[in-house]
Amino acid sequence: GLLTCLQLQPAITKDSGSLRFELEGEGDSYGALTNVKAEVQIGSSKQIGTISGIQIDRQKIPKGAFWESFDEHSAVEWVAGALLESRYGRTKLESLRESGDDPEFDFVFIDTFHIDKDQSSDIAAFALHNFLHGKHMKGDLNNGCWHFLSVAYVLSEEPKEVVHMNKRKRGGDQNHHEVSPFLRNVFFQDPALIHGDAANARILVGGITHFEKRMLTESEAMAKAGRLLKGAGSSQKKAKGNDLEILNLVRGLVDVTFQQTLMQGVSSAIWGSANRPADDCTSKEQLQNLKQQILRLQSGEGSIARSGALHVACEKNSIKVVKLLLQLDPTSSAATDHLDRTPLIVAAIEATGRLCINGIDDTAVIDALLQAGVSKSDVDSSNMTAHGYFTQGSSQTSGSRRYFRITHDEHRRKLTDLEHKLYPPGGPAAGDFSEGRGGSSGLVDYGPEDDEADRAMGIHADGDY
DSSP states (O other): OOEEEEOOOOOOOTSSEEEEEEEEEOOOSSSEEEEEEEEETTTTEEEEEEEEEEEEOOSSSTTTTTGGGGTTTTTHHHHHHHHBOOOOOBBHHHHHHHHHTTTTTTEEEEEEEOOTTTTTTTHHHHHHHHHHSSHHOBTTTTTTSSSSSEEEEEEOOOOOOGGGGOBBBSSSOOBBTHHHHHHHHTOOOOOHHHHHOOOGGGGGEEEEHHHOOOOOHHHHHHHHHHHHHHSSSSSSSOHHHHHHHHHHHHHHHHHHHHHHEEEEEEHHTTTOOTSSOOOOOOOHHHHOOOOOOOHHHTTOOHHHHTTTHHHHHTTTTOOOHHHHHHHGGGGGGGOOOOTTOOOHHHHHHHHOOGGGGOOOOSSSHHHHHHHOOOSSSOOOOOSSOOOHHHHHHHOOOOOEEEEEEHHHHHTTHHHHHHHHHHHOTTTTOHHHHHHHHHHTTTTTTOOHHHHHHHTTTTTTSSSSS
């Protein structure tokens, strides 16, 4: 493929480092992918890092062949699938569309960002800035013509705590951290992505209008990093030691009894008892055995609150296990998961997906948590309360929720009672009104009106997405 090299002089500070770029065609079916690699050098020749990515020319990919182009790149396929719709590669994010993203221009996925750990945060941030503003990426520097309009990067699965960024090295400069250079270059974590899939919390995105803004200082970036890193860790908080044993014990039990209860509900529906909730199938012997094992683990410093076991029991609507866990550790009612969700929020989310004909009583777990004194005003990382999630979920009428909605209409009084029970004393949070989407955050609905706009631009909108 085409290979070109060039040397960029530092654009911002004398210590920001220069970049040596290599561009190479990927050799894909449509010639739409270009590998971009930059060696970050400081001084005359010392290499201190590497930045690489894949530049995607969306114009070259035929309609209906978007994912075929990424067959050899599973990471790109995952990120592009989360960010771009499948017909023309248009952005799914309102935030990127508002920043000017358009499939007529390229999309860039940065797959490698490495700067030696002994280098300062400034060098890492300026190296990324130079990478984004280099001629191969931006195009005509004099006229401000960009080749690409949006960029994505995926954080490591286990990002280190923010405090690691504040350790001082000799000379007083701050060591850099993986997330810092991206936040300083005005990348951001879009809540709309996390709302659909917690794993997407690791995706950072940005558009040209963001990159043209003033770079943030290290302190400004760190002010945004705390919650971002918390959400961008593993998809679940990782319990350890005795905490993990407690979690596994509870998960093993509720998974089995959930299926038994579900089948009992289906049987009731077949025999015409759809309105009578099925009993929790957890036996006294199972509960007693679980209690004894948890008490043993608690004596060894195990914690129900830290384990996340109550969240799992609420998710499976296991009222008997929920009551047992609340009895053994009342503090677990206020524990939060990787998305800052309390057990009450998890229970409210799950309640809207229950079918009464399955015999699962939506109210029991929520009632038990409320009786334990949980706060109805607590919000998660999307700034939503349990009430917000419940009202949002119970009113959805599309996709897999359509049949649930029919059942809910038959039992509207019960749902209304739950809405009242969950209503926060101070009223709904801001995120409840925006359904967890803040500012321009949200997913674009490419419906008929967008297809009409495509036709007006000469783009055929027929066919499936």
